[in-house]
Amino acid sequence: MARDHRSxxxxxxxxxxPGVRAWRDGRVLREAKQKYEIVVIGCSMGGMHAxxxxxxxxxxxxxxxxxxxxxxxxxxxxxxxxxxxxxxKLAVVDVMDKQWIKxxxxxxxxxxxxxxxxRGEFSLSVDAAVAYSRPxxxxxxxxxxxxxxxxxxxVVLTGANSDGARGAVRVKKRGGFMVVQDPKTAEAPSMPxxxxxxxxxxxxxxxxxxGPFLVELCxxxx
Amino acid sequence: MPSDSSPIIEEQExxxxxxxxxxxxxxxxxxxxxxxxxxxxxxxxxxxxxxRIYAEGxxxxxxxxxxxxxxxxxxxxxxxxxxxxxxAMFRDPTFYLRFRQKVVPLLRTYPFVRIWxxxxxxxxxxxxMAILLQEEGLYDRCRIYATDINEAVLQKAKAxxxxxxxxxxxxxxxISAGGTGxxxxxxxxxxxxxxFRPSLRENVVFAQHNLxxxxxxxxxxxxxxxxxxxxxxxxxxxxxxQLFLQSMEMFGILGLGxxxxxxxxxxxxxxxxxxxxxxxxxxxx
Numbered sequence: 001m002a003r004d005h006r007s008x009x010x011x012x013x014x015x016x017x018p019g020v021r022a023w024r025d026g027r028v029l030r031e032a033k034q035k036y037e038i039v040v041i042g043c044s045m046g047g048m049h050a051x052x053x054x055x056x057x058x059x060x061x062x063x064x065x066x067x068x069x070x071x072x073x074x075x076x077x078x079x080x081x082x083x084x085x086x087x088x089k090l091a092v093v094d095v096m097d098k099q100w101i102k103x104x105x106x107x108x109x110x111x112x113x114x115x116x117x118x119r120g121e122f123s124l125s126v127d128a129a130v131a132y133s134r135p136x137x138x139x140x141x142x143x144x145x146x147x148x149x150x151x152x153x154x155v156v157l158t159g160a161n162s163d164g165a166r167g168a169v170r171v172k173k174r175g176g177f178m179v180v181q182d183p184k185t186a187e188a189p190s191m192p193x194x195x196x197x198x199x200x201x202x203x204x205x206x207x208x209x210x211g212p213f214l215v216e217l218c219x220x221x222x
Numbered sequence: 223m224p225s226d227s228s229p230i231i232e233e234q235e236x237x238x239x240x241x242x243x244x245x246x247x248x249x250x251x252x253x254x255x256x257x258x259x260x261x262x263x264x265x266x267x268x269x270x271x272x273x274r275i276y277a278e279g280x281x282x283x284x285x286x287x288x289x290x291x292x293x294x295x296x297x298x299x300x301x302x303x304x305x306x307x308x309x310a311m312f313r314d315p316t317f318y319l320r321f322r323q324k325v326v327p328l329l330r331t332y333p334f335v336r337i338w339x340x341x342x343x344x345x346x347x348x349x350x351m352a353i354l355l356q357e358e359g360l361y362d363r364c365r366i367y368a369t370d371i372n373e374a375v376l377q378k379a380k381a382x383x384x385x386x387x388x389x390x391x392x393x394x395x396x397i398s399a400g401g402t403g404x405x406x407x408x409x410x411x412x413x414x415x416x417x418f419r420p421s422l423r424e425n426v427v428f429a430q431h432n433l434x435x436x437x438x439x440x441x442x443x444x445x446x447x448x449x450x451x452x453x454x455x456x457x458x459x460x461x462x463x464q465l466f467l468q469s470m471e472m473f474g475i476l477g478l479g480x481x482x483x484x485x486x487x488x489x490x491x492x493x494x495x496x497x498x499x500x501x502x503x504x505x506x507x
Contacts, residue, residue, distance in 0.1 A: 075315075075398075097452045097481050098263075098459070110481050113452075116265035124452045124481050125266040126308050143265040146237060150230050174237075175230035 036177070036218055037151030038101065038117065039064050040144045042137030042167065044071040044159030046187025048083065050207055051157070055088040055106065057211025062090060064153075064218055067107045067115060067122070067144070069135045071159070074112040081108055097124045109135035116143040131163045141167025150175030153217065155210065157181045159191025165198035172199045177217070179203045179210060243283035244271065250287050255297055257371070258434040259304060261458035267304070274303045298374075305372040307449055310391060311346045311384075314480055315398035317448075318354055320500045322400050325475050326358050329443070335364045338442045338469065340433060341450035342368040345379025346392075349408075350399070351446070352422040357402045361425060367440065369431035380428050382418040386411055433462050438469040445470060449479035463489045467505070476503040 043050055047070045058066075072080055084092045084106065092106040093099075095115055099122050101107070109115035113124040114135050130136035137156070141164065144152045154171040156164040158181060168178050178201040183189035185206040195201060205213055244267070248260040259267060275286050278296060290297040312318050329335050342348050348368045355361040370376050384392075389409075396405040409416040431439070433450070445466050451459045466476060467489050476484070476493060478501040484490045493503035 095481070096483055097479075098456055098486075113481060114266075116263075116269075118263070118265055123263045123265055125269075126449045126452070126479075127266065127269065128308055139269070143269075146265065146268065149234055149237070174233050 035151065036064060036153050037148045038144055039066045039153045039155065039214060039218075040117070040140050040167075040171075041066065041068045041155040041157065042070075042140065042159070042164040042191075043068075043157035044133075044137075044161060044163065044188065044191055046158035047071070048080075049187065050181065051084060052087045053207055054155075054157075054211040054214070055084060055090070055092075057208075058088070058090065058215060060089040060104070062104050062215065062218065065101045065103050065105055065107060066090070067095075067101075067109075067117065067140060069109040069115060069137045069140045071133055071135070071163070072111050076111045084108070095122045095124065098122065109140065111135075114139045116140065117147045118143070119147045131161060133161070133163050137164035138167040142170045145170040145174040145176055148176075152176035153179065153214065155179045155181075155214070156192050156195040157207075157210075158186035158188050160188035161191055162194035164191055165194040168195040168199035168201060172201070177202050179205060179213065181210060182206045240268075240283055243287070244268065247271065247283055247287045247290075250291055251297070251300075254291055256435065257301065257304075257432070261434070261455050262304075263453055263455050266453055270303045271300075274300045277303075301372060302374060305370070306375060307341065307343045307453075309343045309346045309449075310388065310395065312350045312392065312395035312399040312401075313347060313448075314500070315395045315400075317477070317480070317500045317502075318350060318399035320497045320502060321477065322354060322358065324496050325444070325502060326354075326360065328473075328475070329360055329364075332443060333363065335360065335444065336440060336442045337364060337366045337444040337446070338440070339366055339368040340431070340445060340447040340466075342370050342376075342379055342428075343372075344375050344384075345382065345428075346384065347446070347448065348379060348426060349382060349418050349422050350396075352426065353396075353401070353408055354399070356422070364425055366426045367442075368426055368428050371430070371432045371434075373430050376428050376430060380423070382420070382423060383415050384409075384418070386414050386416050389416060433465065434458065438465055440469065441471050442469055442474060443471050444475045444477070446477045448477065449482070451482050452479065460487050463487045467492055470505050472505055472507075474505045476505065477501065478503075 081092045081094050088106055090104055090106050094110045095107045101120055112134060116123045130138055141154050152171050154168055154176055156168060171178055178199055180195050180201045181192045182204050183193045186192050252258045280286055290300055339348050355364050393405045409418045482501055484493055492505055492507050494506045496502040496504050
């Protein structure tokens with residue numbers, strides 16, 4: 001096998017493998033193990049079951065905050081958080097405006113509000129529905145990508161629309177990691193399929209593998 | 223060697239540059255037009271700005287800055303984008319229900335009630351409150367000051383004309399909010415629109431007021447400001463809460479949106495909770 005004698009400066013920048021990020025140190029580009037900072041999850045039809053499955057697999061010492069948009073009725077109140085608290089070992093809350101983002105907590109977009117991410121805190125909006133949805137997965141993902149760049153892990157789950165596809169594109173553009181539920185294992189396949197079609201996602205996994213995979217990914221990045 | 227052109231770094235640099243551009247845009251708007259969006263919460267502001275950039279056929283925030291500085295009509299359009307909040311009649315019906323149950327009995331003991339509805343947008347919630355007060359027999363001794371930053375939405379609010387397509391939702395909200403009459407008695411339908419009874423706005427004053435730059439203009443027994451503060455950052459929320467406090471009679475009532483709170487603001491010790499879930503507070507000091 002011929003050795004490659006080209007100096008590193010001549011070779012094109014290799015694609016960064018998952019879990020690795022780069023930053024500039026003076027004029028030199030350095031790479032390091034990725035440090036993920038937030039997990040964002042989007043789901044719609046069938047999401048209650050999918051979330052139960054994933055949250056059930058996540059241990060109480062999970063090091064990242066998890067923000068979730070599950071499409072829900074305008075008037076739904078404490079039902080969803082109460083339901084998820086049954087299986088989650090993490091605290092589950094409906095987000096209040098400007099609430100601080102803390103690791104090891106599950107944050108739900110409240111009914112009839114968009115959930116947006118700033119560095120360190122959430123903010124809410126009652127702007128028009130995006131792709132017929134408020135809360136909208138795209139709004140959560142795009143704002144998370146803007147705020148945390150490569151520190152975002154996005155997860156698109158079951159749903160009967162295409163919300164989340166644009167968000168997945170933004171997450172990838174900013175160097176984040178995208179996991180999508182295998183449409184074959186989804187109650188409603190069109191939402192994960194739309195994300196796969198729109199973005200170069202990193203992993204397509206059956207539902208029961210997603211929770212353990214997130215745990216693994218975050219453990220490796222610490 | 224990976225060069226300086228790592229795509230992730232490029233994107234980060236673009237994002238950093240965009241933040242500078244947004245600061246220049248809001249500064250330019252403030253200095254030229256007097257509207258102060260500098261302390262608006264970033265993620266929503268960014269979305270709204272980009273919506274306008276695309277609608278104007280532009281591609282950068284600086285491009286929008288140039289356009290709005292030299293073309294006041296485009297500033298009007300941006301102002302609409304930045305200031306319109308979607309609303310509905312009896313939005314969050316349980317808020318009105320709790321107001322009926324817990325606040326109306328207090329108001330009955332007052333000879334006269336001044337209400338400030340700050341950030342009333344197109345007026346749906348002002349008409350909702352007028353209906354509630356009429357049904358409780360309190361309307362004649364109430365005066366509602368309904369204000370918004372945006373003159374265009376105030377004109378809509380004054381007209382009291384709303385699309386008929388929203389009436390199904392409005393009616394179901396009215397019922398959940400504890401309405402004691404028949405909702406359709408309050409409006410007349412014509413073509414695709416409904417016109418609300420003029421008697422509902424007899425005691426309403428619609429006026430332009432900017433929460434960010436204008437001062438207190440009266441003392442009130444009730445202040446509503448629902449789903450407006452979520453668009454502000456913490457520092458600005460605090461300033462506006464201070465403005466409300468200055469404008470509030472002792473034992474006055476403050477009503478915020480469901481997901482807003484006075485916790486962690488500098489006025490939290492001035493209020494006690496009347497209803498934790500519906501964010502109704504009473505000034506106690």
